[in-house]
Amino acid sequence: MTANPTGLALGVDVGGTKIFGVVVDDQQRILNELRIPTVQGGMRDWGEAVTEEIAVVIHSLHHEAGLAIGSLPICVGVPGMVDAAGTLIYAPNLQSATQAPMLTQLQRQFPDVAIRIENDANCAAYCEFRAGAGRGHDDMTMITLGTGIGGGIIAGGRPFRGGRGFAGEFGHMVMDPKGPHCPCGASGCWERYVSGSAVERMTAEALIQGRLDTIVAQRANKSVALTGEEVSAAALAGNREARALLEPMASWLARGIAVLATVLDPTCVVIGGGLTDVMKLFLPEVRDLLPTLLEGGVLHPGIDVVPAFFGESAGAIGASMLAREEG
Ligand SMILES: [Zn+2]
Numbered sequence: 270m271t272a273n274p275t276g277l278a279l280g281v282d283v284g285g286t287k288i289f290g291v292v293v294d295d296q297q298r299i300l301n302e303l304r305i306p307t308v309q310g311g312m313r314d315w316g317e318a319v320t321e322e323i324a325v326v327i328h329s330l331h332h333e334a335g336l337a338i339g340s341l342p343i344c345v346g347v348p349g350m351v352d353a354a355g356t357l358i359y360a361p362n363l364q365s366a367t368q369a370p371m372l373t374q375l376q377r378q379f380p381d382v383a384i385r386i387e388n389d390a391n392c393a394a395y396c397e398f399r400a401g402a403g404r405g406h407d408d409m410t411m412i413t414l415g416t417g418i419g420g421g422i423i424a425g426g427r428p429f430r431g432g433r434g435f436a437g438e439f440g441h442m443v444m445d446p447k448g449p450h451c452p453c454g455a456s457g458c459w460e461r462y463v464s465g466s467a468v469e470r471m472t473a474e475a476l477i478q479g480r481l482d483t484i485v486a487q488r489a490n491k492s493v494a495l496t497g498e499e500v501s502a503a504a505l506a507g508n509r510e511a512r513a514l515l516e517p518m519a520s521w522l523a524r525g526i527a528v529l530a531t532v533l534d535p536t537c538v539v540i541g542g543g544l545t546d547v548m549k550l551f552l553p554e555v556r557d558l559l560p561t562l563l564e565g566g567v568l569h570p571g572i573d574v575v576p577a578f579f580g581e582s583a584g585a586i587g588a589s590m591l592a593r594e595e596g
Contacts, residue, residue: 279330280589281323281345282389282582283307285416288319290326291582292334292341293589297400299582301334316357316369323371324378339382344592346389346584347371348419350435355386358435387591389413389584390437391428393577394421396587397539401578406537410529411577412439412522413542413584418460422533428591440464442528444521462521465544468497475514483510501547512550519551520558527562530572541577549576 276295281288285307292301303326308318323345331338349360355372372386394403394411403409407426413419418440422429430436440460441453448457449470461467475481476495484503485495503511526538540548555574563569577583 276593277334277336277341278589278593279327279341279343280392280585280587280592281326281343282392282584282588283319283323283345283347284389284584285348288322288326289582289585290323290330291585291589292330292336293586295593297396297586297590299586301330302585303329303333316366316371317374319366320369320371320374324375327375327379338379342383342592343375343379344385344387344392344588344595345371345375346387346392346588348389348415350438351386351388352434355384357386383592385592385595387588388419388421388430388434388437389588390419390421391430392421392585392587392591393419393541393579393583394423394437394539394587395428395591396579396583397541397577398423398426399587399590401583402539402575403537406535406573408533408535409537409539410526410533410535411539411541412526413577414464414540414544414548415542416465418464418525419542424533439525439529442525444524444528459521459525463518463525463544465497467518467521468501468515468544468547471514471517472497472500480514481510484508501544504547504550515547516551516554518548519554522548522551523555523558523562526555526559526572526574527564530563535572537573537575539575539577541579541583543581545576545580552576 279292281290288305288307290303291299347357350358352358357369357371360366375384390413393413397403398409409423411421420437420439422437441458443455443457444459445457449461450456451458451461500511504515
């Protein structure tokens, strides 16, 4: 076992479907990586079960790299509201993982190891700010479009976490109180209109209305319902019905960014998450719309809206960077 190699750090990104862990050097190169499926099911102790899995990833990555436990600083990004004690208070899309004392549980297994628990979008934002699409922008906002919307804020060159660690929960800004119901309990949250679950909802509605007939006709397997992922892939392949269905996401994205701009005044907004590729189709429209929505109109100097550079590894790499730089 090698002891304390300089510059290496371990980052873990916990998602609803997989847990992705990496050992990263100080040039953001991934030296080792491991993906395991996230334990499923709405059991009461889901948070504890997931934390158990995170511990397995931490052990395995050390073992594969030939490093002793304790030689790497560790940061774990999780998809929800994390308090300063490292407890996952609430995860809107993983509702059985409330009040999970993840840091306490990990420290029991790894005493005297530097571990922190962060919101996953904060990790991704930090990665893009330090080394990716938001480089050079000390006031940057990251919007991750996955199952829901994650938000990360860089303010004055530092991650901004708020008074309790809950800042950046943009997905649950209510855009229309009469809108679709959200798993968080409110209605018309921003992520109901632009996210993976929004694509699923629009797909289900369009199927009933017969608005996706060309895609349905082309499918080999007609016994299972068309998924939002298939519609996104069809839009990327140039299918007009799919593109037309998803197009309203452009104006919803622009409207949300304009609201955020009134509070955060970013010079750059980075769009990341699993929907990045499909949203790239609509970024020209978002950029056209934004000046008409920003306070000040033509007098506003504008905001760069750019796709993320790091793709799906941003959360895990950003976690490793926070582990290394914030300890
Ligand atoms: Zn909500």
